[in-house]
Amino acid sequence: MTGFLDGKAVVVTGAGRGLGAAYARLAAAEGAAVLVNDVDADLAHAVAASITADGGRAVAAAGTIGTWDGAGEVIDRCVAEFGAIDGLVNNAGIFRLAHPASQDPDEFRAVIEVNLLGTAYCGLHAIRAMLSQGGGSVVNVTSGAHAGSAAMGAYGASKGGVASLTYCWAADLIGTGVRVNAVSPNAHTRMADAFEAYLGADAQGQNVHKPPAQNAPAVIYLLSAAAAGVHGQVVRIDGDELSMIAHPVVQGTGAQDPSWTVEKVAAAFEAGAVGPISPVGLHRA
Template sequence: MNLAGKAVVVTGAGRGLGAAYARLAAAEGASVIVNDVDAAAAEAVVADIRAAGGAAEPAVASIADWAGAGSVVQACVDAFGAIDGLVNNAGIFRLANPVEQDPDEFRAVLEVNVLGTAYCGLHAIRAMLARGTGSIVNVTSGSHAGSAAMGAYGASKGAVASLTYCWAADLAGTGVRVNAVSPNAHTRMADAYDSYLGAAAQGQNVAKSPAQNAPAVVYLLSDASADLHGQIVRIDGDELSMVAHPTVQGHGAQNPAWTASAVAAAFASGSVGPISPVGLHRTA
C-alpha cells in the first residue's frame, strides 16, 4: 500500500491513462478524486474503485478554467482533508499540418494542456506548501522533441516539461516535489494518430496498455521517490527510462566579436558542437 493515507487528484481520469492512474493509486491505498469533464465517465471510474474496496469521489470540471481547476483541488481537501498528490493528466490532442492548422484548435490544445496543468498545479502547490509536503506528477510527451503533425500538442507538452523544471527550482527544499512522466499507450489519442498518419504512424502504441504506465506514476506519488525532483520518467511498453533535460553540448566555439561569416565558419568546422536530430532519440 504505497499510497496508504494519501489523498490524490487525477485529472482527465474518466478513461485511458488517467483512469489507469486513478485505479492503481486507489488500489495502492490512496483516496482519489477522479476529475473529468465527462460526468458519466468519471462516475464509472469512481464506481470501479469503490467496487474494488477503494475510496474515490468524482469532480466534474474543466481544468482549463482557473476556478474549475481550483474546485477540483478543493474537492480533494473537502472530501479527504488534504491533497497529497496531483496527477496532471488531463489533455486534448489535435493533429494538423501547419498549412491546415485551425487556430481555434491550436488555442484549445494550449488552454487544456498548458493552462489546465498550470492552474491545477498552482492551486495544489499552495495547498501542499501549507503542510510542507506533496507530490505533483505532470504528464508530458516525447512529441515535444518533434513529431509530424503535432505542432500544437508537442508545443503544449514542451511547455509542461519546462513548467516541471521551473517549479522544481521554485520548490526545492519545501517538501513539495514536482516530476513528470512521458507515457506511451494505446488510447483514443493513439487511434487518432494512426488514422491521421496512416502507415507512417507504424502502429507503435498498439500493444501498449494504459495500465503499463500506472506503476511509475504511483511510484512518483509515493514517499519511495522522495529523492526525485524535477525529473521526467519515460514509460514505453516494457521499458522504463529517463528523459534528459535540455543541455548545452560541449564547450562551444569562442569569439569575442561574432560576425555572420564567423558563425558560418564555426558551424562549418563543427566547433559549435553536434547537431541534434529532430525527434526523441536515445543517447549512447
C-alpha cells in the same frame, strides 16, 4: 500488506478513461483516496464507482481544468472531501493533429488551454495547498512529442511547456517537501488511434501492445514516499521500457569569439566548432 499511497489523498485529472483511469485505479489500489476528475461527468462517476466497488475510496469531480476557477474547484474539492491533497496527477489533455499549412488557430488555442494552462492552473492550486500542509507530490504528464513530431505542433508545444513547468517548479520548490516530476507515457488510447488514422499505414499498430495500465506503476511510485529523492525529473515509459529523459543541456564547450560576425558564425558552423546538429525528434543520447 500496506500500499505505497496508504493514507494519501490524490487528484487525477482526465481520469474518465485511458491513462487517467489507469492512474486513478492503481492509486486507489495502493491505498489512496482518489478524486476522479473528468470533463465528462458520466465517465468520472463510472471510474469512481468502479474503484469503490473494488473496495477503494474515490469520489468523482466533473468539470474543466482549463480555467483558473475550474482547476481551483477540483483541488478544493479534494481537500474538502479528504482533508488534504497529497498528490496530483496532471493527466487531462486533448489532442489535435495538423500540418502548419492547415493548422486551425482555434484548435491550437484549445490544446494549449487544456494541456498547458490546465496543468499549470491545477499545479499552482495544488502546490499552494501542499506548501501549507508541509509536503506533497505533483506528477505532470508530458510527451516525447515535445522533442518534435510531425503534425503535432500544438500538442508538442503544450507538452514542451509542461516539461518546462516541471523543471521550473522543481527549482522553486527545492527543500520545501513538495516534489514535482513528470512522466512521458505511451499507450494505446484514443490519442494513439487518432495519430494512427492520421498517418495511415506508417503508424498502424505502433501502440497496440502498450496498455494504459502499464504506465501506472511509475506514476504511483513518483507520488509515493519511496520517490522522496526524485525531483524535477521526466520519466519515460514505453511498453516494457522504463527510462529517463535528459534535461536540456548545452553541448560541449562551444566556439568562442569576442566579436562575432555573421561570417564568423557561418565558419564556426561549417567547422563543427559550435557542436553537433541534433536530429529532429526524440532520440537516444
